[in-house]
């Protein structure tokens with residue numbers, strides 16, 4: 099497992115990290131933004147980078163008297179590359195923040211460097227519950243899978259789903275989602291059968307055949323951002339759209355970035371999630387309009403977490419008057435709250451994870467486009483896994 103693998107920091111780099119003097123005054127504050135810009139998860143990189151550019155265009159590139167410079171690096175979605183890039187950014191570029199992290203194994207690959215270098219690691223995408231526990235310098239603006247999954251399991255229980263199947267990508271967030279869904283539904287009298295699909299080059303067909311044979315009331319799906327359209331295509335090819343099996347999931351499946359290309363098969367899918375491009379608020383309308391204007395695409399949940407991650411960094415720097423010590427910055431981030439395009443959010447001072455509303459949504463056609471239309475809200479949801487440990 100990546101989290102347990104021993105990290106051998108080069109001796110020279112280790113000495114440099116240990117000897118790094120506290121930075122008192124410097125003209126530029128650097129953010130190392132590590133993202134999958136190529137490969138199967140490139141949509142995550144594209145969305146987050148676009149949101150970071152929008153945030154800086156709207157808020158300027160200077161904060162607390164310092165120029166904020168963002169250095170974007172492509173890790174292609176490969177943990178060994180993430181680790182090397184994080185090390186280079188901290189040791190050579192002397193970044194004050196590491197940010198981005200498109201997948202759980204990528205976020206975990208950098209935690210040891212964040213800890214040793216005392217550099218805040220702002221996780222804008224990865225969503226396995228445990229990531230924040232891997233380093234005291236991790237602060238998260240995305241979500242956790244248990245946080246966004248539990249509400250749709252409750253919805254299913256209340257809406258007549260007795261027999262369900264889960265189909266999840268077989269790694270951290272998928273296993274988190276499977277557990278949250280299964281525990282929530284079985285507590286309310288339902289039964290759940292679990293299927294796990296490989297993360298890389300997924301072929302859903304044999305698993306979908308098992309769903310077609312078992313005919314559950316509902317199929318719960320977790321696939322990471324960027325993969326939902328591959329799943330939907332195979333769902334239709336197996337005739338499952340006409341089988342009477344209700345399609346539900348976390349909102350990763352009906353990602354706003356891909357939803358329009360999925361077509362009518364997605365109509366009626368019920369998901370619970372923290373962000374929809376159709377969230378009806380003035381803040382979100384302004385965000386979606388300016389994002390579309392600047393980038394000619396629709397923002398998804400990755401974009402909103404990148405945008406909020408930049409807000410967190412800017413506000414932390416304001417609080418420290420531009421001082422860049424990692425401990426002071428993380429302390430400044432703890433407990434911070436603001437109104438995001440997704441609704442009210444805050445950083446839990448105990449866990450450094452995000453507290454946010456989770457919305458229940460249904461895919462509908464509006465003004466000729468497909469959207470996840472919110473119809474219910476569970477307010478101020480904490481990561482339930484960490485909340486249960488207390």
Ligand code: PHB
Nearest residue numbers: 201202224225322323350
């Ligand atoms: C993750 O790897 O933690 C992850 C990636 C994409 C998602 C959700 C979770 O949509």
